Amino acid sequence: MSLSRVTVGTVLLSLLAGTVAQGITSSQSLANFTQAGPPPNNTKVLILGGGMAGIIAARTLHEQGIDDFVVVDAKTEFGGRMIQKPFGLTGRQVVVENGPSWIKGTQDGDGNANPVWELAQKHNLSMVESDLYGSISFFDYTGPSNYSDAFDTSIDAFNNATVVAGRGVVENKVDLDLRSAYSYLGMAPTTPQEQACQYYQVDFPFLQSPSQTSWFASAWRHNFTYVPEAGGYSDVNMMSVDPRGFAFIVQAEAVDFMKTNQILYNETVSSIHYDENGVTVLTQGGYNLTAEHALVTFSVGVLQNTDVVFQPAFPDWKREAVNSIEMAGYNKIFLQFNDTFWFDTEMGLYADLQRGKYPVWQSLDHPDFFPGSGIISVTVTGDYSPYVEQLNTTQLQDEVMEVLRTMYPDAPDPADIHIAAWGSNTLYRGAYSNWGASFVPGHLQNLRANLDGHLWFAGEATSLKSFGLLQGAYLEGQRVGLEIANCINGGQCTVPPDTNIVNAQPYPSDLQVQ
Structure with missing residues (x-):
């Protein structure tokens, strides 16, 4: 579902034809994508990660009449943490x-x-x-x-x-x-x-x-x-x-509504620059991608590390939220x-x-x-x-x-x-998330909250009811897809953080440090 590392450059996504074609042939389902003309490197929405949350967010945008998006994935096929492997000796795999x-x-x-x-x-x-x-x-x-x-x-x-x-x-x-x-x-x-x-x-x-x-x-x-x-x-x-792998359901779903010019495979994200005007994403392969909005579907394990540089750095409330949940093995x-x-x-x-x-x-x-x-x-x-x-x-x-x-x-x-x-895989840094005690609802709200109305977050970890599960990633992709579409169509863009987290649980006054 996610990305990493740093290189700088400015090129058009039209130069991606070879990379995209290679990714399409890597999966049975992706061979059915309709060829389309190359888009510019500037899009309305960048979706970072082609796992369950990313693909469902893309589908939701499509359903809302928004097709000016590109999905960026570090692998050569969609699926995120749904990764299959042929295992066994020849003839018994x-x-x-x-x-x-x-x-x-x-x-x-x-x-x-x-x-x-x-x-x-x-x-x-x-x-x-x-x-x-x-x-x-x-x-x-x-x-x-x-x-x-x-x-x-x-x-x-x-x-x-x-x-x-x-x-x-x-x-x-x-x-x-x-x-x-x-x-x-x-x-x-x-x-x-x-x-x-x-x-x-x-x-x-x-x-x-x-x-x-x-x-x-x-x-x-x-x-x-x-x-x-x-x-x-x-x-x-x-x-x-299924011999096609569990990830087939994500790959086949993408075939139904996506074109090749909406896909950038085999690119890990190195840095994300965001402000009130939009987002710029730099990839290890040298691409400089700009967008009005970007959706981050990285695992919290990646967010807790330095694999991706965010500029500016997360505010305290977002950093606390990211580190309040565990990325478990x-x-x-x-x-x-x-x-x-x-x-x-x-x-x-x-x-x-x-x-x-x-x-x-x-x-x-x-x-x-x-x-x-x-x-x-x-x-x-x-x-x-x-x-x-x-x-x-x-x-x-x-x-x-x-x-x-x-x-x-x-x-x-x-x-x-x-x-x-999973822990040593820098694309994920763990298998999935788990809430430790004591759970504070405000931390989840802040994990979900966007930054400057342009940088959005979704994945299994941002699901209140289904964290750690595929349905959590699905429902969160759907939720944030609707929120971004609403923003683009003139609705509310900023999801305010919970600024009262420190007061979420009252403590006796004699425990307070003066």
């Missing part, structure tokens, strides 16, 4: 997803529909229902170990925490981290097995430990995803098994074996004495996924992610196999191994 695999929540009857689910159906994405909480086998540091009762208890504990959190939000109580909430409610896990079960409920979906995760925000994200009665979609998770490690020797359920949960050590396993050789592939994956999150990313392949394989051989002592060496390393 399948397309695995480095990023999102699941559509979380679909639609209950004729109720509220997840827009990503609708998009996937529109473009005939191959999907299967995934039973993440019912098809699971259990292991610990001694080998196979049935602690399914503890797992059921952990589900009840998390559900209970969401109910109490809902009351807390209504009563305007102070947020806590989930670790404190579990202790407060008398549900704190004590054994490694209970810790692993809690990990599956908290760390696996939110990417960080309970002590790093907002109680209130995690509760409403869960409810607005899975609970129709609370405004959510459904309790169904659909997993992509999520690493899938794929292994392929000549034979399948593991559990016949979809998922496996491993409880180690060290919390978070290669805990969540998924059999991609399952009959519903990629039968015969010989592939199993394991996921780590949070503080364990930067650790595994700095291991070399041999070290990583040794560590993973140590755990797998605890589960299955006779496990052979894998024929192939691959890790999706």
